[in-house]
Amino acid sequence: MDWKQPLCCLLCSLPLLVTLEIQTINSINELEERNFGKTFPQHGIPLLYWFSTLIDIDQNAIIRFKEGSYDPVTDIPFELVENSGSLPYMIPSGERAYYSAGDFESGSFSYLPFYVTQDFYNSRNHAGKNLDRIIIVIDKWYTPVRVDQVYVAEVSECNLPNVTSNTSITYKVGIQLLRQIITLTSPLDCQNKFLKEIFPHLGFSLTLAENMFGQPGFPLFMALSGYDLVDRYNITAQAWSCSPLLPAGVRKSLCDTSRQELAIRTSHDGHAVISWHGLPSSVLKVHTTVALFQTGDRSTALVQQRIDGQASGTLETSVPLNPGLQVQLIKQDVSDATIWQGPEFNDGNRQIPVSVGNASASMQLFTRKGYAGVRLYIRKTFVNWRDDFYYSWVGFYASEEDSNEDYLSGQWQWVTRFTKHKLLSLFRWDVYEYVCNTAITPGLHARFFLTEYYEWARTKPWDM
Template identity: 30%
Template sequence: MERGILIWSLLLFLALNIAYSYPNTTLNSIQDLKDRVHPLSTSQLSLLYWLASEIKNIDNNNIMTFNFDPTRGDYGSHYYKNIERVLPPLLNNIGNYYTLGNLNLTNALEFPEYVTKEFLMSTHIAEKLVNNRQRLILHAIWNHHSTMFITVDQVYLTQHYPPNWRRGSEYDPVNTYRITPNLLREIQTFQTLSATDIQNQYGIQIGPTNQIEDPLQRLALFFKMINNLKISIITFCYSNTKQRRRRAVSKEECDDLKIKLEVKTTSEGTARISWDDIPKRHLNQDVFVVLYQNKDSEIQLATTKIIEASGNFTTTAALNPGLQVRLHKSKTKWLTQKIPGEEIWRGLEFHDTREIPVGIRGYDASLQLYVKDGKASARLYVRNSFTDWMDVLKSSWVGFYSNGNTGTSTCYTWQWAVYFSKETRSDIPEYDVYVYQSSMAMSPGVHARFILWKKSGEKARTSDWEIQRPAIINVNINGYDASLQLFVREGYACARLYIKKSFSDWMDVFQNSWVGFYSNENKATMEYDENMWQWTIKFSKEIQSDIPDYDAYVYQSYRAMSPGVQARFLLSNKIEKARTLPWEIQRPADSKSPVDINGYDALLQLFIKGNKASARLYVRNSFTDWMDVLKSSWVGFYSNVNTGTCYTWQWAVYFSKETRSDMPDYDVYVYQSSMAMSPGVQARFILDNNEKARTLPWKN
């Protein structure tokens, strides 16, 4: 009897300990990662690396704020009930747990490529399951008293049980770890170190170059810090490491990893296929790029044979979530016809949003731009505690704009916010979601704004569609221990000053200095945008600087951020001491790549010859009557994308034929203009006063 009671007590003790298996391992440093997590996967490290990059602030009490809202479904995050009791119970029901990292969810495509690529490259279900086990769990609290933002005081790294254990979606307590802010700080610091500092501090040999330009290369260096890490093919190819893998990795596999197949948008809201870095060994065969309805579909929406390593192809398919580009070998049909055959590579699925939602200033709500059936659409997220939002915001509206330079009243179309349709979303219980599909075709530069009617004006602005967030680079203020940075916040151009703490009298020295915002780099010093400047001593101090030994001061202008915008630092005597790089449009392919001439079997390419801007026409040799069809067409050369006046031009039929034995399916015609080539120069193909093609701006 006593033995039975003892056994029962032991089983009860074990059951209680299993039911409440709180993490007993805390990771406080990179060294802890190396020493205490075995095995440590690249998927786990990628998630931690990403989370560190999203830190907005860590206060003196180790309370964290991030650049995203886990309670809103950003990056596929969703509510976690902690049924397995893997984590400590929440005291007084303050806040909730949220999990993120499930790469099967649509919103997970918001993650950077280094987080998703290994999973999306997996070809077998078993491999996908293994590469999608890792998760982050955040304890998030909504602060709605004086300011409205999400704070996080606990972060955990965990994973599901292995698939063959048949434990479903349960988390494994043995492989659950508490992550401290100190570890995240250390990873974040690594992300800003120069190549020299990485070599000196961590003993990692980078090679002959001191530049770390590719994000995957920097991530690979981070992985190399972890001893005995079984790296993936992705990081192997980017790290130039001699570390062995399960099998040999060929140069061809690494070359294929660099292939870029993307879905972009045209000015009509249709899909444009974009490709880059196609290896020469594939181009030496006949290869096709094909647009599919989604990753699981075999329905081909558009097909084109490619002849260059980079390029674009305009389709008639409406832009919709799920679209995917694949690269195929060719096969012969009916003895002579070439059609797509064996698949070589596939790109990521097209995601209907570009960024997470932006907050509507002063309200428990946010705005997101997305695309549906090729049309610009908007999504409103309203926290369900904001129950009277329809009364409070009854006069508010959302407008759709073609670019950042247009005024509030010059929107293409608009809709009252209270007329948005409610969307059923069970995955984010703390928000109600409302949507509206406009009549405006989605195109590069389109964005949405949230406006209060005749009151406080604009309250939110999304990023421009397909506008790049360039690397935010600090430029030195000549002669002083300070630097200037241009960045964007809520769609507006902003400046940040970094002042070295030892430069204690900077306010006296810079008493009459100011920062101006300019629409482009060709503007003179006093041609800054109207009322778009501020005295530097009136900049607001940030609570915490992201650069040690420096204080940070910021100013948000009223100038909408757009391509070409620049900030400059000037002293009172109008002497310029610093200027940032212009804010740029994303280049989906190399500026030297051919672009389709819309509606015709021909391509236009900008190139340089004898320092002069030149153009090349590729005409498919089956297009035998092109000189008759395009007899009134011409190619113009322009100094930049914003000008409507060409510097010089030439009729297309007057181009000279070029001998090209490497492209038997095309005839090639060239023209060298009198215009000196310089950054920003562009060629356009015009037919009967209608533009049919324009190259990307020239980039040296």
């Protein structure tokens, strides 16, 4: 039977010989009627909500990214994908291409917010936890870039990386649908009771969504889209030691996980701080432990501590901040069982690289072993960057209030002396890094100077 999977993937990789008409979803009502991303642990509906938070749509229906939500040099948080037939043909061009987000086996998934990735981390052995994608056409001929088309797709089980030919369901997303979602993401100046009066048909679905999700407008969007909230609640309630849904009329107390958070914060010496918040009352009645693990080694916790009865708290550790750290909440019993997993720590704090002036380069603050570092992404087409940046340097600053002359003592470097990171350098860009001798701390940031104190770029302050 082992031949079936390779054959499946081979067939999936062949270009489609028949051009299929792709239906357009023009409203949330139409989305509810479509068979896309409706069951646990699929993430297509959260992906749509997330994408709507990245963009603005003008009166001419032109879609552009909000400042700081997309890097045109690396394309983070999206990845370039090859269209082998499942999407409309497009003449190959360096300025216009298909890009995708939502693949949990790709490097860019760590830039997705936890409300998109949480079911992937916590779906145990459920099938279908990496099926959904959002695919867009980015046109870089314009400055700033614009998004010409938006699609959602469900890939087949024989998913091939960075190829769109293996999609089994594909829909085009209409401008009106995106406008409706954007409207929902804006904070609503009304109470939940008023929302239920506006959307009476949602009934108990909206109540369930509000008990599981806390982002503005997200519970309402999940309910309106037709996501199977009852199934998700029952599955996650089991993990949180909550009672499953009872018959109608006996729904007095629901398990509220909308505010729960397991996260990694930053100490003032570059070490990991375990943080937990908003744990439901159900787990406060059992013996629980917070533990810190490193990706690739789930057998031994780096740090762990009993937190029985504590709904919120922090725990400082001596573990240096590094990518792949993850907090888990564990139920202690005859055999320890993981209740919930937080997101894996992203060494760039999930911050999108910032553009360096008008050059084909971008810059990102990151941490390695608890120390602060700067990562430069240089487009391979920018062949004269060493000449253009010959007098350029990067310095580290403790506060945004500091003047350009007040960089941390000795914590700076000429750009041309950065070290090339061969593993991160790809076919479209090279990566150069500099790690200083200062611990990463809240508020610390980096500034890029073209010459002397002529500032060309600045990262956001480290905010953890």
